[in-house]
Amino acid sequence: MSINWELVWSSLGPLLTGAIFGTIPLALASFSLGLLLALVVALMRLSRNRLVSAVARTYISVIRGTPLLVQLFVIFYGLPSVGITISPWPSAIIAFSLNVGGYAAEVIRAAILSVPKGQWEAGHTIGMSRRQTLVRIILPQAARVSVPPLSNTFISLVKDTSLASLILVTELFRVAQQVAAFSQEFMLLYLEAAVIYWVICLVLASGQSALEKRLDRYVAH
């Protein structure tokens, strides 16, 4: 098989545009919103109020128990039949945020529980409220523990954004499909897209290492 280098170069521009204006902002926005949601859900899940905790548990169960593609289709293709029409981009962000929220909530909950009980007590004994202790004492320590598993979630999300092509969001994979259909060079274009996803994930992984190093400055090595 000879490689059509000319097509590789000429398609690189559109593919990168799809990554820079589609995949990356979609992943960033969904991850940020999803993380906020996850923190709220994790705290609800840890609440002593049984109803609050049950709501969080049900949410996590539904998100983890149904395919992401189905969630995406329900929001984009399903909701219009009950009178709610959401355009592709917001649909994608909603679906991905909800998804990250479900998975990351369990990570954050476990990380909060991994901080020794004595840290809560030390916060209380110097007069801090529960909220103050959570924000200033517990979460910074939980953050350190949760970086590796949350990085996994983030990297999965970057690749999962390719599903948004199925609800008409112009992102990396959709561009690849279009160019492939036009040029009939399927193998080439899909491999090229794969390489770009891989490069994005490599950058993320190195960011993870740097962040871990920074957060590890206060533990013994």
Added chain:
Amino acid sequence: MSPTEPQPSDVPVPDEPLLTVTGLRKSFGHHVVLKSIDLEVRRGEVVTLIGPSGSGKTTVLRCLNGLEVPDAGVAEFAGELTVDFATPVAKKQVLALRDRSAMVFQHYNLFPHKTVLENVIEGPVQVQKRPKADAIQEARDLLARVGLTGKENSYPFELSGGQQQRVGIVRALALRPQLLLFDEPTSALDPELVGEVLAVIKELADEGWTMVVVTHELAFARQVADEVIFMDGGVVVERGHPDTVLRDPREERTRQFVDRLLNPF
């Protein structure tokens, strides 16, 4: 740092009770940990609680600091704060009780993600809203007092156990409490580091700080305590002057306990 400095509004009156606790009771589920504990701590006095593990002595401290809410009992602080635990206790009252004391933990419980200095000023700045510059100055003075000058920017993991516990003590002092609570402050330390921590506590006692100390260090109790309370099974078995309780106890149970600590083999 003199004991009057952290309590600027109160000139210590000798023999005036600072804390009076009556009928303190606490259960965890069906397990009764404290049956009915009475306790009086006078200003400037050092009270030590001794007893076998599970006797409830740590729970007494935790109740005084509001880390546990007792089922019943009345705590009265210097005649100006009374908390009756038999009635539903308002959160505000527990906080008021906690404000007046500071706890030093067996396992130090320093904040690992904060430097020594940050550990010490966290309470004064974040909770008591004192000016940061003042809090830092006071923290430096207190750290110098316990021999930790130069460690301000270290993280807890870089310190020995004895140094960490001295930071724990300074963190408590920086809150300017009226009462210091020590929960087995040397039990987690290597034997050769026990002395440096006890020396600091003794110095504070000599300066007139009021404190309740849960400890297994009988020699320390004998030297420093004004009163020794021996607890077993959630009740006070015997209390009195250290020379009496530790050398010539009235109760057989006290005698057995003291003997076992002095002659472990």
